[in-house]
Structures are given as C-alpha cells and as structure tokens.
Amino acid sequence: MNKCQGCGVLCENNLCERCFRIKHYNDYKVVSKTNEDFIPILKNISQSDDLVLLVVDLFNIGNLSLIRKYLKNDILLVLTKRDLLPRSVSFDKLFNYDYGIDYVDKIIVSSNKNYNFDELLSKINKYKKTDKVYVVGFTNAGKSTMINKLIYNYSDNKTEITTSPLPSTTLNTIEIKLNNITLIDTPGLLSEGDIVNYVNGNELKKIIPKKEIKPITYQVKGKQTIVVDNYLLIEASDIDLTFYMSNNLKIKRYYKKISTNLKKHIIEVNNNDIVVKGLCFIKTNKKSILNVYTLDNVLVFTRDSLI
Numbered sequence: 141m142n143k144c145q146g147c148g149v150l151c152e153n154n155l156c157e158r159c160f161r162i163k164h165y166n167d168y169k170v171v172s173k174t175n176e177d178f179i180p181i182l183k184n185i186s187q188s189d190d191l192v193l194l195v196v197d198l199f200n201i202g203n204l205s206l207i208r209k210y211l212k213n214d215i216l217l218v219l220t221k222r223d224l225l226p227r228s229v230s231f232d233k234l235f236n237y238d239y240g241i242d243y244v245d246k247i248i249v250s251s252n253k254n255y256n257f258d259e260l261l262s263k264i265n266k267y268k269k270t271d272k273v274y275v276v277g278f279t280n281a282g283k284s285t286m287i288n289k290l291i292y293n294y295s296d297n298k299t300e301i302t303t304s305p306l307p308s309t310t311l312n313t314i315e316i317k318l319n320n321i322t323l324i325d326t327p328g329l330l331s332e333g334d335i336v337n338y339v340n341g342n343e344l345k346k347i348i349p350k351k352e353i354k355p356i357t358y359q360v361k362g363k364q365t366i367v368v369d370n371y372l373l374i375e376a377s378d379i380d381l382t383f384y385m386s387n388n389l390k391i392k393r394y395y396k397k398i399s400t401n402l403k404k405h406i407i408e409v410n411n412n413d414i415v416v417k418g419l420c421f422i423k424t425n426k427k428s429i430l431n432v433y434t435l436d437n438v439l440v441f442t443r444d445s446l447i
C-alpha cells in the first residue's frame with residue numbers, strides 16, 4: 141500500500157480518488173474525522189526533539205493552548221493569511237499580540253502572497269534540532285498550503301499536498317522533502333464551535349474570506365440592531381462596532397428590534413474584540429453589554445483586540 145501524496149490515506153496509487161476529484165473537479169467529499177485521531181499524533185511528536193511549526197490563521201486564531209498542551213517540543217509560531225487582514229494593520233500590533241502560549245520564535249507570513257517565506261525558511265533552519273520538522277495547527281489554518289509554497293519556492297520536488305476550504309482535507313501524516321529537511325504535514329485539530337462545521341459548501345464560499353478584508357464600522361447611537369446575512373444579529377447601544385469578515389457577507393443596520401431564531405449570548409465588552417468563531421471578529425471601543433445572536437453551536441467569546 142502507498143500513502144496518498146495529497147492527504148496521506150493508504151491507497152493503491154500516488155493520489156487517492158478523493159484528492160484527484162478535489163484537484164481536478166473542485167469536487168469535495170466531506171470526511172468526518174474527530175480529534176481522537178489527531179491527539180495521538182501530537183503525543184507521538186512530543187516524544188521527539190523535532191521542531192514544530194504551529195500554523196495559525198490570523199483571521200481565525202483559535203485556542204492554541206489546546207494544541208500546545210500535548211507538545212513539549214520547541215515551537216515556531218507561523219502566523220499566516222496576513223493577506224486577509226487590511227494592509228493598514230500595524231505589524232507591531234500583530235507581532236506583539238499575546239497568542240496565549242510559549243514558543244521559541246514567531247513569524248508572520250502569507251502563502252497566497254508568498255510573503256516572508258525567505259525569512260520562514262531561515263527561521264526553520266535556525267531552530268531545527270533534527271532533520272524532521274512537524275507542521276501542526278487547527279484544520280484550515282493553512283498548513284498544507286504553506287508546505288506546498290515552501291516546496292515550490294525552494295526545491296525541485298513536484299509533489300503537492302491537497303488543500304481545500306473544508307476541514308479534514310489532510311487525513312494522515314504526510315512526509316515531504318524540502319532538500320535536507322523532511323516536513324511532516326498533519327491533519328490538524330478540528331476547531332470546535334467554528335461556523336465552518338455547521339454550514340454547507342455554498343455558504344462556506346460566502347463566509348470564508350479570500351481577499352483583503354474591508355472593515356465596516358457602525359457608530360451605534362441609541363439602541364440599534366446590526367444583522368449579518370442569516371448568521372449574526374447584534375443588539376447594541378451607544379458604541380462603535382467594527383466588523384472584520386468576508387466582503388461577500390451582507391450587513392445591515394436597523395433602528396428597531398428584529399425578531400430572530402438565532403441563539404442569544406449576552407456579551408460584556410471592554411474595548412476588546414467579540415469573536416464569532418469562523419465568521420467574524422468585531423472591534424469595540426468602550427465598555428458595554430450587547431446581545432449577540434448566532435447559529436446554535438457557534439462559539440461567541442471576547443479577546444484582547446487584535447488590531
């Protein structure tokens with residue numbers, strides 16, 4: 141048996157049927173995996189001295205300690221998808237943000253824009269203790285895309301790992317040579333409470349940002365309701381709210397109450413961000429209490445403001 145070059149499952153050929161279809165027809169077949177499959181992989185990595193690249197989607201950061209807690213290894217934090225956040229965002233603010241875990245170093249990159257990859261390769265070489273380097277993170281963080289970019293930029297290797305906007309594209313560990321280094325891609329931890337787990341393919345296309353986000357600010361005076369498509373409704377009063385989300389989502393302001401079937405969360409803010417996981421984050425400018433309504437299983441929480 142071979143391992144599929146695209147996703148790592150055992151199969152007869154170099155590429156399994158599912159990866160072939162994703163690659164040539166953009167035809168996705170959702171495979172449901174659970175974290176039971178991934179945690180043993182992390183524990184196994186932890187037995188080694190190998191450097192770990194923890195890849196983080198800057199638009200959808202997630203609780204990194206859920207991954208860190210299984211790993212004793214040195215971690216290079218790779219903050220990717222820089223291209224999604226507005227160009228005007230300060231480098232220092234993003235770089236010095238508290239990502240909630242310890243690491244040996246960090247770097248901001250964009251695989252789509254090929255931004256900062258020379259620096260990434262040089263940091264990998266600086267911190268690696270062995271010839272193996274593991275790549276971990278949440279599903280959809282951009283791990284496989286980053287590896288493909290490294291391989292494309294710096295080696296003659298023609299293999300490509302399958303990437304897609306759906307969770308669980310990479311199904312098993314995949315080893316891929318980057319000259320003297322063996323990069324090892326992993327399936328990634330499922331991001332619980334993320335909206336991508338609860339919507340269909342067409343909705344995903346609208347929700348997942350692909351281009352630089354254009355933030356939208358509402359200066360709410362008195363009581364108002366802000367509605368984002370069928371996914372989010374916010375009741376707020378006397379506060380500035382700046383929405384960071386896909387430019388394809390429709391947002392509308394009402395000067396009255398709007399009825400909704402979405403699930404209610406009462407959220408206290410204090411100059412920080414409200415995160416609706418996978419959908420958006422909303423920067424606020426004062427202390428206040430808001431009603432935030434969204435889909436049933438989607439997590440809503442606050443964090444220090446990223447931007």
Ligand SMILES: Nc1nc2c(ncn2[C@@H]2O[C@H](COP(=O)(O)OP(=O)(O)O)[C@@H](O)[C@H]2O)c(=O)[nH]1
Nearest residue numbers: 221250251252280281282283284285303304305
């Ligand atoms: N805008 C943007 N999208 C990216 C970037 N890197 C990956 N993506 C997209 O994010 C999605 C998940 O990428 P993938 O590499 O499959 O994630 P993995 O599950 O961590 O391996 C795909 O739709 C990619 O095209 C990036 O630097 N910028």
Ligand SMILES: [Mg+2]
Nearest residue numbers: 283284309310
């Ligand atoms: Mg992958």
